[in-house]
Amino acid sequence: MDIRQKEVAEAVVTQLNAHNDFVMAFKAKRSYRPIYDLKQDSELEVNVICLEEEEEVMDRGFTSEFQFVVDIGVQYKFPRKTTDAEELEHTDKLVQLCQEIGDHLRDNENDTLPGLAYRQKRTAAPFSPELLDRRQFTGVIEIRYDYDDTV
Numbered sequence: 417m418d419i420r421q422k423e424v425a426e427a428v429v430t431q432l433n434a435h436n437d438f439v440m441a442f443k444a445k446r447s448y449r450p451i452y453d454l455k456q457d458s459e460l461e462v463n464v465i466c467l468e469e470e471e472e473v474m475d476r477g478f479t480s481e482f483q484f485v486v487d488i489g490v491q492y493k494f495p496r497k498t499t500d501a502e503e504l505e506h507t508d509k510l511v512q513l514c515q516e517i518g519d520h521l522r523d524n525e526n527d528t529l530p531g532l533a534y535r536q537k538r539t540a541a542p543f544s545p546e547l548l549d550r551r552q553f554t555g556v557i558e559i560r561y562d563y564d565d566t567v
Contacts (some may be wrong), residue, residue: 418469420448424484424561425466427529428521432462432488435520439512444488445498454493461491462517482563483535490514493553507553514539514555520560525546531564 421427425446432444440460447463454461468485478486493509518537526532538558 420470420563420565421466421484423529424486424563426534427462427532428464428466428486428488428559430528431485431524431526431562432464432517435524438516438520439509442513447489453550454491457493458493459491461489463491463558464488465489468531480567482565484561484563486561488517488559488561490517490537490553490557492553493499496551503551509554510553518557518559521557529563531566533562533564534559535562536545536560 429444429446433567438482444462444464447465449463449465459501465487466484467487468483470483472481484502490513492506493507504515518539522534536559540556542559544554
C-alpha cells in the first residue's frame with residue numbers, strides 16, 4: 417500500500433468516527449482485509465480499505481491527479497437465537513447503515529485530507545449463502561475519490 421492510500425483510508429476512518437448519528441453505532445478502523453469471519457454474536461465491524469490508486473500526469477511539470485477506490489465493509493453477526501423477523505429487522509438497519517455511510521461521505525467534505533474530493537458511490541449487500549449460513553451480514557460501500565495533493 418502506497419503512503420497516499422494509507423492517508424486516504426485513515427482520513428475516511430476519521431471522518432466516519434467523527435460522525436455519531438448513524439442508525440447503528442460503530443467505530444470504523446483501517447484494514448487490509450475487507451471481510452472477517454465474525455466470532456461474537458451481535459458483533460458489528462466497519463472496515464475501511466483503500467484498494468486502488470491511479471495517477472495521471474497532467475503536464476510536463478509533473479503535476480499529477482490521483483484517483484482512489486475505497487471500500488467500506490460493514491459486517492454484522494446475528495445472535496444465535498434470532499427469528500426470521502428479527503433477522504429481517506436487523507438486516508433493514510444494516511442496509512440503512514450502508515446507505516447512511518455512503519450518503520455521509522458524499523455530503524460532507526473530508527476535513528482531515530483537504531485535497532480529497534468525493535466522486536462516485538456504489539453500494540452492494542452481497543448476501544452469499546456461505547455468510548448467511550454463518551448468520552453474518554456483509555455490505556460493501558465503494559467510494560471513488562479524486563485527490564489533489566497540492567491543496
